[in-house]
Amino acid sequence: MLADWTDTAGGIDHLAGALAILVGGLWAYFKFIRGRTFARRAAVDLAPTLVTAGGTRSIKVTVTLRNTGTSKIDLDQGYCVLYLYTAQAADVEAPSNIDWGEHETVTPIFGDHDWIEAQETLAEDLLIPLRADVATVAYKVVAKVLATREGWRRDLKWTATAVIAAIDTEPTHRHQED
Numbered sequence: 001m002l003a004d005w006t007d008t009a010g011g012i013d014h015l016a017g018a019l020a021i022l023v024g025g026l027w028a029y030f031k032f033i034r035g036r037t038f039a040r041r042a043a044v045d046l047a048p049t050l051v052t053a054g055g056t057r058s059i060k061v062t063v064t065l066r067n068t069g070t071s072k073i074d075l076d077q078g079y080c081v082l083y084l085y086t087a088q089a090a091d092v093e094a095p096s097n098i099d100w101g102e103h104e105t106v107t108p109i110f111g112d113h114d115w116i117e118a119q120e121t122l123a124e125d126l127l128i129p130l131r132a133d134v135a136t137v138a139y140k141v142v143a144k145v146l147a148t149r150e151g152w153r154r155d156l157k158w159t160a161t162a163v164i165a166a167i168d169t170e171p172t173h174r175h176q177e178d
Contacts, residue, residue: 039069039071040067040069040071040073040147040149040156041067041068041069042065042066042067042068042069042073042116042145042147042156042158043065043066043068043158044063044064044065044143044145044158044159044160045063045064045066045160046061046062046063046064046141046143046160046161046162047061047062047064047162048060048061048062048139048141048162048164049061049164050139050164050166050167051127056129056130056132057129057130057132058127058128058129058130059084059127059128059130059139059141059164060125060126060127061082061125061126061127061128061141061143062123062124062125062126063082063109063110063123063124063126063143063160064121064122064123065110065116065121065122065123065145065158066120066121066122067116067117067118067119067120067121068119069118070118070119071118072115072116072117072118073115073116073147073156074114074115074147074148074149075110075113075114075115075116075145075146075147075148076146076147076148076155077108077110077111077114078146079144079145079146079155079157080108080109080110080111080144080145080146081106081107081108081109081143081144082106082107082108082109082126082128082141082142082143082144083103083105083106083141083142083143083144084103084104084105084106084107084128084139084140084141085100085101085102085103085104085139085140085141085142086100086104086134086136086138086139086140087099087100087136087137087138087139087140088134088135088136088137089135089137091137092137092138098138098140100140103142104131105128107126107128109124109126109143109145110122110124110145136166137165137166138163138164138165138166139163139164139166140161140162140163141161141162141163141164142159142160142161143159143160143161144157144158144159145157145158145159
C-alpha cells in the first residue's frame with residue numbers, strides 16, 4: 001500500500017516538473033521572442049530651419065537618433081544619410097502633391113558612430129548650403145538610418161521626413177505708435 005502511494009507521488013512529481021518546464025518555456029517564448037524584448041527599436045527625428053547669413057541661405061538640420069529598445073544597434077555607415085529635395089514653382093500644381101523628383105544633395109550622418117547603445121541618443125547638427133540661382137518654393141529633408149542585423153535577411157531602417165517652405169526667415173517687427 002505504501003509503495004503504491006510512493007509511486008503515485010513520484011508520478012505526480014515528474015508530471016509537475018514537466019508541466020513547470022513547459023510553462024517556463026512558453027513564458028520565455030512569449031516574453032523574449034514573441035514579445036520582442038530584444039528587438040531593435042529606434043526613432044529618428046529631424047528639426048530643419050532655414051537660415052540666412054551674409055546673403056547665403058542654408059538649411060540647418062538637427063538629426064536625432066534615439067535607441068528606444070534594450071539592444072545595441074549596429075549602424076550601417078554607408079546608408080545613414082540625409083537627403084535634400086527641392087521644389088520649384090513649376091513643380092507645384094494645385095490640387096496635386098509636389099513632385100519632389102531627384103534629391104539635390106546627399107549628406108552622410110552619424111559617421112562617427114558605428115553603433116548606438118540601448119537607451120542612448122545621438123544628435124548631429126548639419127548645415128546644408130542652398131543654391132542661390134534656383135527659385136525654390138519648398139525643401140524636403142529626409143533622414144534614413146540603416147542598421148545591420150547579423151543572421152537576418154533584412155536590415156532595419158528608420159526614416160524621418162520634414163518639409164519647410166522657402167520663405168524669408170528675417171523677423172518682421174511692428175512698431176506701435178502711442
